[in-house]
Amino acid sequence: MGTVVMHNVASVDGFIADPDDQVGPLHEWYFSGDTAIGPAEDSDFRVPAASARYVGSTWASLGVIVMGRRLFDLTNGWEGHPPAGEHVVVVSHRPKPDGWHPEASYYFVDDLNSAMDTAQRLAGDRVVAVNAGVVGGQILAAGLIDEVAMDIVPVVFGSGRRFFGDVDSQHLLEDPHVVIRSERVLHLRYKVRR
Template identity: 50%
Template sequence: MGRVKMGAVVSLDGFIARDDDTVGPLFDWFGNGDAEWRWSPRQDEPCRTTLASKYFVQSVYPNIGAVVIGRRLFDLTDGWGGVPPAGEHVFVVTHTPPAGWKHTDTAPFTFVTGGVAAAIEQAQELAGPDRIVDVAAGQIGGQALRLGLIEQIVLHVVPVVFGSGRPFFGGAGTGDPITLGNPSRIVQGDRVTHLLYDVA
């Protein structure tokens, strides 16, 4: 099966959004460089970052097959209008599938009511052995990490302090601390530092 990665852009104090779900300057680095690239062929406007950021992202995410997100992110984005932001399919962990979503019959979205592990298993089956499953940070990513389902953690750390907000590791739950080694890669962009951790 393809590697399962959890990642997001995150503030210096560990938040992926403010309490009101706004992201402030977290994504400013997507437009502060000369290197043009796209997360996927479907992306309308290209990112323009430093070469270092471009090469990091493209090497860590060479081929995303499927994305796993939670219902909160789905509702906030309206499922990106039925178009996956990356990969070919989105698996949404939810207690109840949305009623009346206008893209239900046409969009490559699957609503999984059996929990995080079931969603990742389905995503891995679709992605196959050569593509990546990208799990959104936050509640879903934190649960997956605690379940031992995450192989790598990717942080794009922006030098801003929110003070409070939506934590990168969300509901990682209680139990023994999850101890990681030193980052396997550290790359400095402009107003962002990229970190890659392997999870034992």
């Protein structure tokens, strides 16, 4: 089975979006750099050179993205084309919208354990990326996350959608094994202590 990594871009004070689900400057570094990354040569993703190798190799390692219904609805599931990985598992009590991109490899699952079983089966030895937020926090609390990856942007939101969602218990992480300082972003990655 592949490694399960909870990931998102976050403000210095730990928010992945403001109270209105707007990301503000959090994702600007994905589009303001000098190095193209992504599945297509004409990709809109242009990150700083210091981020390119890390982000490129991370994206290339992904087999599946696990996300909550809120993010699916906000992004319309990236119109059936996730930025990385081959499959997406959506944790939702509602089914896939009627007629929504029938060709897309998206699976709608209504509980965390089934979602993670589906993601692991689809990913094989590749990485399962779990989007941070409420669902990511629930998967962390269930003990199903191996690593936490954060791309910290130098902005303070003050309130909004928390990286770890509503987690109300303590979870220890090891010292970061990835620390990459880039332009307008700091990449950190931690193993979850067992």
